[in-house]
Amino acid sequence: MVRLVGDGVENPANAEALVAAAAMFGVAYGFRDERGLLAGVSKVGTEALLATPIVAVDNADGAESVYRRGSLHSAASIVVGNERKGIRPDLLRAAARTVCIPMPGRGVNTLNVATAAAVALYYLGGASGRRTVRGPRPESQRPGVLLAGPRDHVEAGSSLRSAAAFGWTSVGLDDRDKVWFGTPRPVRAEGRAAARSHRNPLRVVPGGGVQGYTRVIVCTEDADGPPVHRTDLTGAGTLLVVPDGDFDAPAGAQFARVGAAGAAGRYRFLTGIVLAEAARQLGPRPEGSAGRPPRRGLSYRSELGLDAAGDLVEPWELLEY
Template sequence: MGGTVVSPRARLVGDGVENPANAEALAEAARMFAVPCSFRDSRGLAEHLPELSTVDTAALLGGAGPLIAVDNAPRAESVYRAGTLHSGASIVVGNERRGIRPDVLRAAAKTVQIPMPGRGVNTLNVATAAAVALYYLLDAHGRRQARAPRPESHRPTLLLAVPRDHVEAGSSLRSAAAFGWQTVVVDDREKVWFGTPRPVRNEARAAARSHRNPLHVVPGGDAWSSPPGSRVVVCAPDVDGPPLHRTELTGPGTVLVIPDGDGWEPRPGAEFARVAVPGAAGRYRLLTGIVLAEAARQLGTRTAGAPRPPRRGMSYGSGLDLTAPPDTDLVQPWELTHY
């Protein structure tokens, strides 16, 4: 499950992961960075994945190297500012809903989080988060400076070029929303997002967290072209160009293109940025997450203004939970628009 052992620098550990598809994607993220992958299996993953590489609690907490927890826990530092790892570190990501268990957080030498400036969705798929963390904890030295304090004026247009799988496309759109994009263009020649059968559409929208996601998805393809005078930067692992983190990915008029494989031909004059990973290229969601994280890092974060004075008088709040009685099916508002 974890592939051949590869590097003593670190290992990736999934703590309490329960979705077998996510476990397989985590193993692919580890292969991208040539590190082994193990799981502290408390959710019965081994029943679905017989070749799963596991680690028990004693071995995880008492290992020779430090524990690095990837979690948005209080006082976690930005993964962009994390220092060089000591050899043999265990980089731990947690359960899809509950995160990392408290014993690992207590034992961790460092806890890092991936900053999420998005308005609706504010988390990544667990495998995408692992790929982003590995990229910054193991590589990406010599990075460009961030642009703060006015990041939105430099946010590039984003084009997802010819995604080949509807779940990978949906997860990539989830990442785009989490990293602060409000509009994304999709060149959907493989018909994974627009005009798909209802079951495929529902799976794709679920992967994108569309019910919590204010993202506007625009069809691309032959009918869409980048604005005149724009600067097109194609980001992929197999292109001839400088490393991603040393390439300017932002700025007015910039179009950031992330192709899924080699099925998209850039126009003449396009620039290229190489997603430098030591292992296999990995799934589309993993590559997209790394590119978007680096673009978001280069954009920086808006400088906080002066705190607002407290409101006078009474204040009001509202908290309504959507619940489903037995034998009923909840329909999200976005689904109604497709009837």
């Protein structure tokens, strides 16, 4: 049976999320860890791990794209590594195959380790379908994204981190449960840490509207529709909506399913898979079109409106102050 293995994972919350990722795809799990990261979980010894075909998910030199199809041995160990250092060298050397998740983003260039595991499991499990966008300007076909009603601040933060890593510069957020805007300081700090906000040039736009879009695709784990990898997710005027629970879809909306039918996953997994598939369909940026560098300094999520009752001030008047 295929097994997901965490190598040197440090954060207990990430370890718990890896267990959830394995459950979402119906695979076994284990940790190559001697420090007792989680009590009662399955531990995998180095000798036993090296006896299986290893598929390493790592940005190592020479790694192939996870989007490329390839047969997966029924007893393969899919290994993800430490949050900062990645997979340890002995496993990388022993890997039968090393895959990476292409990251076209300009700031954050890695995913949360559990999100990366979910994306890898999705594609290594055989997801394939829509071809990539053809043409000289794939960025013109990048869809809008709306995160609708995330119920947990860390899940929302991880989802925003994924959006930046996959190349989005702006994302809408319907924050009906108040997990992102106007939250207490400790909650805000945890959410921003999950989003890697210190390296993240993403603009988060409050609101939940779908106005201005000609095509809306609602992506959920229980959608009555084709899987996302067989749905065209790109195109100017397209909005991808990933709800965390109930969502009032507008008339004419399309639906696409994330993961296997009936498989339940964390919100960060759903958004990660949808964004990965949209980025795969867009294809890589053409050579020499890296775009503008990320903005430095302060950024703002709202702007001042002009009070109709106020007076207009001419520039020459300001000079008198």
